[in-house]
Amino acid sequence: MTPLQFEQQYESDWQELERGLTQLRTGDRKELAAVAGGQFAALYRRVCEHLALARARSYPAYLTERLDRLTGDAHQVIYQRKEFGLVRLKDLVAREIPQAVRAHAVYVWIATAVFVLPTIVIGLLVYFRPELILSVVDPATAAQFEEMYSDDADSIGRLRTADTDWMMFGFYIRHNIGLAFQCFAGGLLFGVGSLFFLAFNGAFFGALAGFLTERGLSSTFYSFVVTHAAFELTAIVLAGAAGLRIGHSLLAPGRATRMQSLVAAAREAIVIVYGATGMLLIAAAVEAFWSSAQWIPHVVKYSVAAVCWIAVIGYLSLQGRRAR
Amino acid sequence: MAGEVLDTGVSTETPEGILIELRPAGLTPRLYAFLIDQFIRLCILMAIGTVATFMEGVGMGLYLIIAFLLEWFYPVLFELSRWGTTPGKRALKLKVVMDTGLPITPAASFTRNLLRVVDFLPLLYGFAAISMLTRSDFKRLGDIAAATLVVYQPQPSSKITLESIAPLAPAMALSPRDQAAIIALAARASRLTADRMDELAAIAAPVSGDAGRSGPEVTRRVLAVAQWLLGRR
Numbered sequence: 001m002t003p004l005q006f007e008q009q010y011e012s013d014w015q016e017l018e019r020g021l022t023q024l025r026t027g028d029r030k031e032l033a034a035v036a037g038g039q040f041a042a043l044y045r046r047v048c049e050h051l052a053l054a055r056a057r058s059y060p061a062y063l064t065e066r067l068d069r070l071t072g073d074a075h076q077v078i079y080q081r082k083e084f085g086l087v088r089l090k091d092l093v094a095r096e097i098p099q100a101v102r103a104h105a106v107y108v109w110i111a112t113a114v115f116v117l118p119t120i121v122i123g124l125l126v127y128f129r130p131e132l133i134l135s136v137v138d139p140a141t142a143a144q145f146e147e148m149y150s151d152d153a154d155s156i157g158r159l160r161t162a163d164t165d166w167m168m169f170g171f172y173i174r175h176n177i178g179l180a181f182q183c184f185a186g187g188l189l190f191g192v193g194s195l196f197f198l199a200f201n202g203a204f205f206g207a208l209a210g211f212l213t214e215r216g217l218s219s220t221f222y223s224f225v226v227t228h229a230a231f232e233l234t235a236i237v238l239a240g241a242a243g244l245r246i247g248h249s250l251l252a253p254g255r256a257t258r259m260q261s262l263v264a265a266a267r268e269a270i271v272i273v274y275g276a277t278g279m280l281l282i283a284a285a286v287e288a289f290w291s292s293a294q295w296i297p298h299v300v301k302y303s304v305a306a307v308c309w310i311a312v313i314g315y316l317s318l319q320g321r322r323a324r
Numbered sequence: 325m326a327g328e329v330l331d332t333g334v335s336t337e338t339p340e341g342i343l344i345e346l347r348p349a350g351l352t353p354r355l356y357a358f359l360i361d362q363f364i365r366l367c368i369l370m371a372i373g374t375v376a377t378f379m380e381g382v383g384m385g386l387y388l389i390i391a392f393l394l395e396w397f398y399p400v401l402f403e404l405s406r407w408g409t410t411p412g413k414r415a416l417k418l419k420v421v422m423d424t425g426l427p428i429t430p431a432a433s434f435t436r437n438l439l440r441v442v443d444f445l446p447l448l449y450g451f452a453a454i455s456m457l458t459r460s461d462f463k464r465l466g467d468i469a470a471a472t473l474v475v476y477q478p479q480p481s482s483k484i485t486l487e488s489i490a491p492l493a494p495a496m497a498l499s500p501r502d503q504a505a506i507i508a509l510a511a512r513a514s515r516l517t518a519d520r521m522d523e524l525a526a527i528a529a530p531v532s533g534d535a536g537r538s539g540p541e542v543t544r545r546v547l548a549v550a551q552w553l554l555g556r557r
Contacts, residue, residue: 002553002554003507003553003554004554004556025406044340045340048338048340048341048342051342052341052342058501058503058504059504060504060507060508060511060553060554065478068344068345068478069478071338071340071342071344072344072425072478075338075340075344075425075426076425076426076427079338079426080426080427165385166382166384166385166386167382167384167385167388168385169385169389170384170385170386170387170388170389170392171385171388173388173389173392174388174389174391174392174395177392177396178392178395178396181396181438181441182441184438185438185439185440185441185442186441186442188439188442188465188469189442189445193442246469259468262468262469263468263469263470263471265469266435266439266469266470267431267435270431270434270435270438271431273434273438274434
């Protein structure tokens with residue numbers, strides 16, 4: 001059979017597949033099953049055969065290239081994985097995220113230790129020797145922090161306008177989520193980056209807490225941070241744990257190659273990062289609109305904070321345990 | 325068969341047993357694409373910034389949120405859209421796909437774009453450049469972890485249009501590879517200068533029984549053989 005005869009004989013099949021593809025591409029989200037008389041997959045397989053024949057018979061380039069493109073496009077459509085939508089999101093929140101966190105409990109505990117230990121050590125150091133705060137931030141920033149959490153009218157959240165709340169919401173989203181993403185990405189440097197960012201952020205937080213406590217501003221400060229910390233600190237630790245998972249996969253790939261091990265680890269770790277991202281969005285909203293509201297009595301704030309902490313820990317340790 | 329061809333192409337096999345050829349894109353086109361995207365981001369940010377200054381706090385918050393989204397999720401958004409590629413990559417006809425040639429999954433898009441931070445280190449995408457330059461599939465670190473490839477989008481090739489020449493039976497038996505070479509030569513005829521075409525046709529001259537000769541007449545006869553091979557009689 002010559003190329004031209006081949007082309008003539010099967011042209012109708014190819015045109016139909018082409019029509020189906022354009023229909024899928026331009027049509028308003030038509031379902032695969034409705035295209036090409038419900039025969040899309042069969043048609044695709046047939047054209048794959050034609051391509052194999054054309055290649056085996058060394059048919060001219062324009063013909064094989066056309067079939068190449070046709071089957072390539074159809075392949076993309078047929079094997080498309082639908083990971084979008086609310087069903088997938090519900091699955092993630094209801095099962096996959098907490099399950100992934102529990103599956104990586106060791107990493108989470110290590111990340112927690114790497115974050116918390118510097119917090120405590122630096123916090124105590126700064127509390128007993130306040131001048132040490134200057135080795136973490138410059139004097140102007142230290143003064144600014146002190147002013148922010150002081151009890152006078154300009155302090156944080158005191159009768160703050162809705163405008164400022166929105167501005168801070170944007171700021172927290174950009175700053176905090178970026179920070180968590182760094183904790184995760186740093187894992188690619190054999191885990192060192194994650195360890196560094198976790199310890200650094202822990203130390204910074206500790207220094208701030210120690211400094212403000214020593215200044216006698218603890219009531220403003222703790223009532224401010226305690227609620228969103230449930231989401232924010234957890235999220236940073238989780239992002240760091242995901243990074244450690246990636247770093248560990250590179251250091252100890254086991255029986256896979258380093259590359260294979262990395263790909264597998266990243267696929268698992270990214271689920272934890274989804275969780276961390278969600279938590280940071282909640283944290284930013286809480287921090288901007290709730291934590292800063294000074295008119296709320298401290299008792300209420302601490303109660304809500306307790307509920308939040310219990311909710312977060314409960315979610316991560318209990319949610320999605322029962323088999324479906 | 326001939327020895328291994330020096331090529332950066334990657335081929336993956338589908339369940340139907342056909343091979344899909346992917347052509348990974350190197351550092352330079354990806355750099356251009358990145359610069360275009362960067363410019364677009366800058367324009368959006370400046371436009372939002374201008375509007376935001378009139379809106380006080382809310383505008384500032386909006387600006388910061390959009391800056392955050394542009395910084396981290398601009399590529400994710402476009403890679404998961406129907407285009408499947410950012411405007412910059414689209415302009416250079418590039419596309420991000422999985423190693424298997426399939427469309428990129430949300431998880432992979434997320435992964436490769438979050439790990440961009442590490443590719444940026446130590447400065448100006450240093451690690452990304454080193455990684456791309458040392459690998460034959462030009463992956464940056466984020467691509468390695470996410471199992472993705474940046475490839476050229478396939479372009480349609482021109483169809484052979486030489487209707488005016490009368491077909492001519494070849495003077496010798498031709499293997500499928502030889503046939504393919506003659507037909508490929510005919511397909512390129514319109515894009516080559518006449519002199520170059522004569523030179524190339526002289527190499528293929530034995531197929532029309534003109535071994536050792538060259539010139540426009542030989543070229544015409546070789547093209548006529550190509551017509552015959554295409555099935556015209």
